[in-house]
Amino acid sequence: MSADNPLTHFDAQGQAHMVDVGDKAHTARVARAAGSITMLPATFALVRDGNAKKGDVLGVARIAGIQASKRTSDLIPLCHPIALTKVSVDFSLDEANNRVDCEVTARTTGQTGVEMEALTAVSVALLTIYDMCKAVDRGMRIDGIHLLEKAGGKSGHWTAE
Amino acid sequence: MSADNPLTHFDAQGQAHMVDVGDKAHTARVARAAGSITMLPATFALVRDGNAKKGDVLGVARIAGIQASKRTSDLIPLCHPIALTKVSVDFSLDEANNRVDCEVTARTTGQTGVEMEALTAVSVALLTIYDMCKAVDRGMRIDGIHLLEKAGGKSGHWTAE
Amino acid sequence: MSADNPLTHFDAQGQAHMVDVGDKAHTARVARAAGSITMLPATFALVRDGNAKKGDVLGVARIAGIQASKRTSDLIPLCHPIALTKVSVDFSLDEANNRVDCEVTARTTGQTGVEMEALTAVSVALLTIYDMCKAVDRGMRIDGIHLLEKAGGKSGHWTAE
Amino acid sequence: MSADNPLTHFDAQGQAHMVDVGDKAHTARVARAAGSITMLPATFALVRDGNAKKGDVLGVARIAGIQASKRTSDLIPLCHPIALTKVSVDFSLDEANNRVDCEVTARTTGQTGVEMEALTAVSVALLTIYDMCKAVDRGMRIDGIHLLEKAGGKSGHWTAE
Amino acid sequence: MSADNPLTHFDAQGQAHMVDVGDKAHTARVARAAGSITMLPATFALVRDGNAKKGDVLGVARIAGIQASKRTSDLIPLCHPIALTKVSVDFSLDEANNRVDCEVTARTTGQTGVEMEALTAVSVALLTIYDMCKAVDRGMRIDGIHLLEKAGGKSGHWTAE
Amino acid sequence: MSADNPLTHFDAQGQAHMVDVGDKAHTARVARAAGSITMLPATFALVRDGNAKKGDVLGVARIAGIQASKRTSDLIPLCHPIALTKVSVDFSLDEANNRVDCEVTARTTGQTGVEMEALTAVSVALLTIYDMCKAVDRGMRIDGIHLLEKAGGKSGHWTAE
Numbered sequence: 013m014s015a016d017n018p019l020t021h022f023d024a025q026g027q028a029h030m031v032d033v034g035d036k037a038h039t040a041r042v043a044r045a046a047g048s049i050t051m052l053p054a055t056f057a058l059v060r061d062g063n064a065k066k067g068d069v070l071g072v073a074r075i076a077g078i079q080a081s082k083r084t085s086d087l088i089p090l091c092h093p094i095a096l097t098k099v100s101v102d103f104s105l106d107e108a109n110n111r112v113d114c115e116v117t118a119r120t121t122g123q124t125g126v127e128m129e130a131l132t133a134v135s136v137a138l139l140t141i142y143d144m145c146k147a148v149d150r151g152m153r154i155d156g157i158h159l160l161e162k163a164g165g166k167s168g169h170w171t172a173e
Numbered sequence: 174m175s176a177d178n179p180l181t182h183f184d185a186q187g188q189a190h191m192v193d194v195g196d197k198a199h200t201a202r203v204a205r206a207a208g209s210i211t212m213l214p215a216t217f218a219l220v221r222d223g224n225a226k227k228g229d230v231l232g233v234a235r236i237a238g239i240q241a242s243k244r245t246s247d248l249i250p251l252c253h254p255i256a257l258t259k260v261s262v263d264f265s266l267d268e269a270n271n272r273v274d275c276e277v278t279a280r281t282t283g284q285t286g287v288e289m290e291a292l293t294a295v296s297v298a299l300l301t302i303y304d305m306c307k308a309v310d311r312g313m314r315i316d317g318i319h320l321l322e323k324a325g326g327k328s329g330h331w332t333a334e
Numbered sequence: 335m336s337a338d339n340p341l342t343h344f345d346a347q348g349q350a351h352m353v354d355v356g357d358k359a360h361t362a363r364v365a366r367a368a369g370s371i372t373m374l375p376a377t378f379a380l381v382r383d384g385n386a387k388k389g390d391v392l393g394v395a396r397i398a399g400i401q402a403s404k405r406t407s408d409l410i411p412l413c414h415p416i417a418l419t420k421v422s423v424d425f426s427l428d429e430a431n432n433r434v435d436c437e438v439t440a441r442t443t444g445q446t447g448v449e450m451e452a453l454t455a456v457s458v459a460l461l462t463i464y465d466m467c468k469a470v471d472r473g474m475r476i477d478g479i480h481l482l483e484k485a486g487g488k489s490g491h492w493t494a495e
Numbered sequence: 496m497s498a499d500n501p502l503t504h505f506d507a508q509g510q511a512h513m514v515d516v517g518d519k520a521h522t523a524r525v526a527r528a529a530g531s532i533t534m535l536p537a538t539f540a541l542v543r544d545g546n547a548k549k550g551d552v553l554g555v556a557r558i559a560g561i562q563a564s565k566r567t568s569d570l571i572p573l574c575h576p577i578a579l580t581k582v583s584v585d586f587s588l589d590e591a592n593n594r595v596d597c598e599v600t601a602r603t604t605g606q607t608g609v610e611m612e613a614l615t616a617v618s619v620a621l622l623t624i625y626d627m628c629k630a631v632d633r634g635m636r637i638d639g640i641h642l643l644e645k646a647g648g649k650s651g652h653w654t655a656e
Numbered sequence: 657m658s659a660d661n662p663l664t665h666f667d668a669q670g671q672a673h674m675v676d677v678g679d680k681a682h683t684a685r686v687a688r689a690a691g692s693i694t695m696l697p698a699t700f701a702l703v704r705d706g707n708a709k710k711g712d713v714l715g716v717a718r719i720a721g722i723q724a725s726k727r728t729s730d731l732i733p734l735c736h737p738i739a740l741t742k743v744s745v746d747f748s749l750d751e752a753n754n755r756v757d758c759e760v761t762a763r764t765t766g767q768t769g770v771e772m773e774a775l776t777a778v779s780v781a782l783l784t785i786y787d788m789c790k791a792v793d794r795g796m797r798i799d800g801i802h803l804l805e806k807a808g809g810k811s812g813h814w815t816a817e
Numbered sequence: 818m819s820a821d822n823p824l825t826h827f828d829a830q831g832q833a834h835m836v837d838v839g840d841k842a843h844t845a846r847v848a849r850a851a852g853s854i855t856m857l858p859a860t861f862a863l864v865r866d867g868n869a870k871k872g873d874v875l876g877v878a879r880i881a882g883i884q885a886s887k888r889t890s891d892l893i894p895l896c897h898p899i900a901l902t903k904v905s906v907d908f909s910l911d912e913a914n915n916r917v918d919c920e921v922t923a924r925t926t927g928q929t930g931v932e933m934e935a936l937t938a939v940s941v942a943l944l945t946i947y948d949m950c951k952a953v954d955r956g957m958r959i960d961g962i963h964l965l966e967k968a969g970g971k972s973g974h975w976t977a978e
Contacts, residue, residue, distance in 0.1 A: 019219055021305045022228030023905070028876070030883050032903035034845060034924050040517060047315070058180055067183030068393055071511070075397050075572050076250050078513050082568055082576055083248070085887055087297055088304045089237050089880045093887055093900045095576045097606060098515035100506070119517050123902060127311070128304050135296045135315075136248050143249045143289050144182045146320075150288070150331055154208070154296075154318035159311055170311055184422070189393070191400050193420035195362060195441050201678060232672070232873055236733045236880050239674050243729055243737055246404055250397050254404055254417045256737045258767060259676035261667070280678050284419060341541055343627045344550030345744070350715070352722050354742035356684060356763050369637070380502055389505030398572050407726055409566070409619050410626045411559050411719045415726055415739045445741060449633070450626050457618045457637075458570050465571045465611050466504045472610070472642055472653055476530070476618075479637035481629075492633055523839060554712055554833070558719050558894050561835050565890055565898055578898045580928060581837035583828070602839050663863055665949045666872030691959070702824055711827030720894050731888070731941050732948045733881050771955070772948050779940045779959075780892050787893045787933050791825045794932070794964055794975055798852070798940075801959035803951075814955055 021090045030090050036123040041164030045130035047157035048106070048113045049138045055149040056110040059141065069144045070103045070112070077101040077137030081118055081129045088132070092124045099129070101137050114138055115160070125167075127159055182251045191251050197284040202325030206291035208318035209267070209274045210299045216310040217271040220302065230305045231264045231273070238262040238298030242279055242290045249293070253285045260290070262298050275299055276321070286328075288320050343412045352412050358445040363486030367452035369479035370428070370435045371460045377471040378432040381463065391466045392425045392434070399423040399459030403440055403451045410454070414446045421451070423459050436460055437482070447489075449481050504573045513573050519606040524647030528613035530640035531589070531596045532621045538632040539593040542624065552627045553586045553595070560584040560620030564601055564612040571615070575607045582612070584620050597621055598643070608650075610642050665734045674734050680767040685808030689774035691801035692750070692757045693782045699793040700754040703785065713788045714747045714756070721745040721781030725762055725773045732776070736768045743773070745781050758782055759804070769811075771803050826895045835895050841928040846969030850935035852962035853911070853918045854943045860954040861915040864946065874949045875908045875917070882906040882942030886923055886934045893937070897929045904934070906942050919943055920965070930972075932964055 017024060020031050051059070062069045078099050085093040098119040103112055116133040118126040138154045145152060162170045178185060181192050212220070223230045239260050246254040259280040264273055277294040279287040299315045306313060323331045339346060342353050373381070384391045400421050407415040420441040425434055438455040440448040460476045467474060484492045500507060503514050534542070545552045561582050568576040581602040586595055599616040601609040621637045628635060645653045661668060664675050695703070706713045722743050729737040742763040747756055760777040762770040782798045789796060806814045822829060825836050856864070867874045883904050890898040903924040908917055921938040923931040943959045950957060967975045 017228060018309050019223075019228045019230065019305060020308045021233075026223075026228045027905075027907070028228070028233050028879055028883070029905040030886075030901065030903055032924060034902035034926055062180075062187075067178060067180045067187045067189070068390065069180065071390055071393050072182075072189050072250055072397055074511055075394055076248065078511070079401075079569075079572055080248055081513075086884075087237065087241055087244070088301050089233055089884055091304060092902065095578065095605075095900065096513065097517035097575065098513055100510075100512040102510070119515060121517055122900075127307060128300065131300055131303060135300060138318075139289065139292055139296060140249050142292060143252060144180060146288060147181045148179050150320055150323065151333060152319070155316045157299075157315035157318075158313070159307075162311065172312060188422075188424070189396055189400070190422040191418065191420055193441060195419035195443055229873065229876055232876050233880055235672055236877055239672070240730075240733055240884075242674075247401075250401055253419065256417065256739065256766075257674065258678035258736065259674055261671075261673040263671070280676060282678055283417075339550060340631050341545075341550050341552065341627060342630045343555075348545075348550045349744075349746070350550070350555050350718055350722070351744040352725075352740065352742055354763060356741035356765055384502075384509075389500060389502045389509045389511070391502065394504075394511050394572055398570065402570055405570070408723075409559065409563055410623050411555055411723055413626060414741065417739065444739075449629060450622065453622055453625060457622060460640075461611065461614055461618060462571050464614060465574060466502060468610060468642075469503045470501050472645065473655060474641070476640035477638045479621075479640075480635070481633055484633065494634060551712065551715055554715050555719055557833055558716055561833070562723075562891075562894055564835075578900065578927075579835065580839035580897065581835055583832075583834040585832070602837060604839055661872060662953050663867075663872045663874065663949060664952045665877075670867075670872045672872070672877050706824075706831075711822060711824045711831045711833070713824065716826075716833050716894055720892065724892055727892070731881065731885055732945050733877055735948060771951060772944065775944055775947060779944060782962075783933065783936055783940060784893050786936060787896060788824060788826045790932060792823050794967065795977060796963070798962035799960045801943075801962075802957070803955055806955065816956060 033092060033123040038121055038123055039164045040121050041125050042119045043127040043130040043162045044117050044160040045134045046115045046160050047134040047138055048111050049141050049152055049154050050111045051152045052149045053110050055145050060105055069141060073137045073140040074101045076140040077133040080136035081133035084129045084132045088128050091128050094120050094122055096120050096129060101133055125162060125165055127162055194253060194284040199282055199284055200325045201282050202286050203280045204286060204288040204291040204323045205278050205321040206295045207276045207321050208295040208299055209272050210302050210313055210315050211272045212313045213310050214271050216306050221266055230302060234298045234301040235262045237301040238294040241297035242294035245290045245293045249289050252289050255281050255283055257281050257290060262294055286323060286326055288323055355414060355445040360444055361486045362443050363447050364441045365449040365452040365484045366439050366482040367456045368437045368482050369456040369460055370433050371463050371474055371476050372433045373474045374471050375432050377467050382427055391463060395459045395462040396423045398462040399455040402458035403455035406451045406454045410450050413450050416442050416444055418442050418451060423455055447484060447487055449484055516575060516606040521604055521606055522647045523604050524608050525602045526610040526613040526645045527600050527643040528617045529598045529643050530617040530621055531594050532624050532635055532637050533594045534635045535632045536593050538628050543588055552624060556620045556623040557584045559623040560616040563619035564616035567612045567615045571611050574611050577603050577605055579603050579612060584616055608645060608648055610645055677736060677767040682765055682767055683808045684765050685769050686763045687771040687774040687806045688761050688804040689778045690759045690804050691778040691782055692755050693785050693796055693798050694755045695796045696793045697754050699789050704749055713785060717781045717784040718745045720784040721777040724780035725777035728773045728776045732772050735772050738764050738766055740764050740773060745777055769806060769809055771806055838897060838928040843927055844969045845926050846930050847924045848932040848935040848967045849922050849965040850939045851920045851965050852939040852943055853916050854946050854957055854959050855916045856957045857954045858915050860950050865910055874946060878942045878945040879906045881945040882938040885941035886938035889934045889937045893933050896933050899925050899927055901925050901934060906938055930967060930970055932967055
């Protein structure tokens with residue numbers, strides 16, 4: 013972090029740049045992120061009961077999330093390109109709240125963290141659920157996209173409280 | 174909507190497909206979507222005071238959102254490709270809640286709606302804010318991504334209550 | 335087709351170009367293409383028995399094929415960009431030959447055909463099956479990628495014999 | 496390979512994931528793949544006689560194959576991103592069968608193999624030949640896409656019989 | 657052009673947006689652009705003598721230019737996506753100046769012009785020549801990228817003096 | 818460089834390939850490139866006075882250049898994919914000549930240089946300025962795109978005279 017600007021993505025003149033990570037250590041890095049989508053009870057039932065017979069909404073959303081994580085540096089302007097070594101996208105169903113919860117784990121060995129890769133996968137997985145259910149429920153809402161945990165690199169281990 | 178499956182993105186056998194819109198009318202279509210990101214007061218101050226001198230966080234996020242809307246059909250597996258005729262990304266600052274609100278309007282003239290394009294732009298714009306501020310605040314949270322309004326096409330005018 | 339060159343993707347000097355389709359009529363166009371992948375009996379059994387519980391190989395391959403069809407003009411240098419209105423990817427299992435057959439239908443309304451979109455979807459769907467099964471069977475073989483049918487446009491209706 | 500699932504691209508619950516390769520060794524890896532396209536004699540003559548004067552079909556297809564190999568992880572959902580260090584695409588002409596044979600070699604130094612990169616290059620190179628010749632021959636057929644050889648990594652040297 | 661801002665890509669508040677072209681007429685549009693690259697005499701001789709035997713530098717650059725034109729809206733943030741109906745990339749050799757001149761023609765029928773598509777094709781075609789020759793000549797220089805002509809749309813016919 | 822062909826991007830038979838860099842050393846590499854765009858005095862004044870209030874042309878162009886550098890291997894057919902560790906895009910204003918000068922620095926640690934990444938960023942940044950100002954000035958001209966400096970790798974330090 014420069015003395016002049018706490019936002020490291022900008023230089024001392026306030027110009028955006030892709031910050032130099034060339035001197036950072038190559039370490040094993042992991043990030044976990046989460047988010048959820050809330051829907052009408054009838055929509056929730058369709059997603060819950062979906063499968064290879066009726067329509068596997070979560071299976072399609074999982075693939076979309078994994079693919080999006082690989083495009084993160086293409087979508088987020090100042091992100092460094094990163095060769096992910098693992099991405100998994102898990103869903104759990106909160107029956108009481110008609111809500112699908114999504115959690116993503118991303119890993120690499122490199123010079124910069126994979127938080128954005130995990131958060132991007134969560135976002136696109138949830139958007140894909142919206143897309144597949146929007147014909148029956150336009151009022152769905154995506155909430156709580158946040159980082160759960162980050163490890164590796166100089167900043168060390170971080171977990172959401 | 175088929176008799177067999179309320180989720181139109183799946184056929185009667187439950188297989189995902191890109192549904193045929195070839196017989197739909199070419200009409201003017203618009204969608205508005207919103208979402209927000211909440212951060213620490215000190216982070217909020219950095220974003221609020223940002224400008225071409227100190228670092229224009231919202232300016233970069235706006236560009237990222239616009240570009241992402243053009244890639245929607247590349248990110249969301251069953252979305253149809255669409256030639257957007259307009260995209261705008263607006264931010265407003267909620268001082269009381271240390272929250273940046275984002276609203277996107279997307280337009281086209283075509284055979285299918287642009288809800289996903291608006292929602293994707295909101296999501297990527299907010300992720301870009303997260304990316305630019307994460308060095309000082311890993312606990313930011315993205316909430317309330319939802320559709321505000323949709324017009325054009327057979328399903329008519331829809332607004333969130 | 336120019337008098338000088340039966341290969342319309344080259345001009346009279348033999349230089350590759352994206353040929354002008356601006357004067358062609360906007361008509362409804364459809365293409366169907368097919369192909370297959372042959373594997374060991376044990377591999378075939380894994381694919382056949384796959385489902386949302388054990389691993390839905392064909393579900394993932396279907397999504398990959400649909401997404402690839404949307405990138406056709408990005409992959410095939412002289413292809414025109416096209417707004418597909420429908421893509422479906424169907425698989426059938428040939429037990430006797432330990433073979434998965436894939437058939438794709440693509441549609442648009444426009445000035446040029448969608449054969450390449452259908453053929454690209456078939457190819458990428460089959461490559462995805464290879465990828466998912468290669469840990470147990472490196473000797474799989476993809477064969478018979480060809481056009482089944484084409485309709486719309488000046489060249490009229492064509493079907494493979 | 497997990498005890499629960501011989502298909503490593505799925506976890507014990509049958510959910511697709513991008514499998515963790517972070518603990519694999521960085522080794523020199525190479526893959527060779529092949530495939531072919533069969534056409535009418537007159538079409539074959541056009542391709543064979545093509546050159547910078549009349550239209551270099553194979554030159555364009557070679558570029559398309561090389562570029563496609565760099566997009567493999569973008570096309571095949573569960574493929575890891577890989578920094579290829581070499582790709583070559585070679586064609587040979589089988590006059591007796593009016594067939595163009597394609598062979599691709601891909602190399603990297605990394606944690607995962609490059610079979611999919613080689614197979615994707617073969618597929619897209621052959622699709623590009625189809626595209627350039629389809630105005631005179633819609634019945635061309637792509638066959639025999641398969642892996643010839645793979646070296647590097649824990650699974651060792653593999654060659655097609 | 658708004659009363660407030662002669663730069664139409666910004667709104668009255670100075671915020672970048674993708675301007676609304678939904679009310680513009682669908683007309684036939686064409687743009688021609690040019691540019692050149694100057695090199696050492698020995699490099700120029702290699703390019704001039706290149707062919708399918710020795711290495712067809714211009715053939716590869718032509719394909720790169722055509723493909724780049726199809727990605728214009730992906731590269732230039734506020735460009736509208738456009739379905740090009742034709743792109744051609746022509747080179748001529750200026751022996752006296754050891755210079756390769758490039759001219760591109762792009763066409764579409766739509767609501768916005770194709771100047772950026774033509775200029776992007778010129779730029780990437782010339783960069784590709786640089787890439788292929790840089791091992792023998794790092795001092796090459798790209799100059800004179802400019803629009804030659806534009807027709808179609810409300811602004812009418814424009815030609816460079 | 819092979820004995821047969823000074824253009825290393827072609828093999829001894831003149832066929833384009835992505836040359837093998839697998840045996841090159843992983844070294845710190847940097848490249849600097851420059852270019853400029855000349856415009857009418859009134860256009861220059863708009864760009865010079867632009868800011869987050871009136872429209873930050875250079876801020877948008879900077880982001881476009883950074884993003885384009887990450888796509889270099891996707892645009893330039895025989896470029897190797899590279900994980901950039903830093904990219905910065907700087908503009909300076911030449912009032913006397915109504916010219917915006919652009920300079921880009923790119924860095925990586927790897928087996929091949931980043932000249933093309935720097936040159937691509939310059940080109941797309943300047944094209945983006947053209948795009949944003951073309952409504953008031955179609956006659957702008959991009960010139961002088963060239964490499965300033967290159968360091969790292971076997972070929973050593975190179976600077977433009």
